[in-house]
Amino acid sequence: MSTTLTRDETTLHRLVQRVGDHLLSHLFSSLAEPESLHLMVRAYTQLYATELRAESLKLERVREERETGRQFLKFYQHHKARELAEADFDHSEKIDQLGQLIFGDLWNGVEEASSDRL
Numbered sequence: 508m509s510t511t512l513t514r515d516e517t518t519l520h521r522l523v524q525r526v527g528d529h530l531l532s533h534l535f536s537s538l539a540e541p542e543s544l545h546l547m548v549r550a551y552t553q554l555y556a557t558e559l560r561a562e563s564l565k566l567e568r569v570r571e572e573r574e575t576g577r578q579f580l581k582f583y584q585h586h587k588a589r590e591l592a593e594a595d596f597d598h599s600e601k602i603d604q605l606g607q608l609i610f611g612d613l614w615n616g617v618e619e620a621s622s623d624r625l
Contacts, residue, residue: 519561523554582609 530547570604582588605613 516561516565519554519558520570523558526554566596 526547553614583592585608587608588605591601591608594601602613603616606616
């Protein structure tokens with residue numbers, strides 16, 4: 508897993524740090540004004556929760572990508588699926604036949620599925 512932060516993640520991280528630093532630098536002067544302190548703590552808590560949620564989403568995406576790859580490799584080892592994937596006919600037919608292979612009687616087909624959405 509890559510630990511490199513994207514530009515948006517880095518920006519969010521810096522913002523949380525700056526608000527935290529600001530909160531600490533004004534902590535003692537804010538003690539005289541409990542309302543201000545409460546608002547600053549609440550804002551910082553919300554920012555920090557947002558940063559944690561962004562990290563959680565990033566980890567969830569990585570897990571999903573790995574699982575998708577794992578499932579593909581497992582499925583690709585299935586002889587009939589590999590034959591269909593490598594067959595020399597259009598993708599619609601491949602998708603339809605793979606759908607029948609994967610889902611059996613539950614498969615509605617490519618054409619039926621697209622008309623169901625209308």
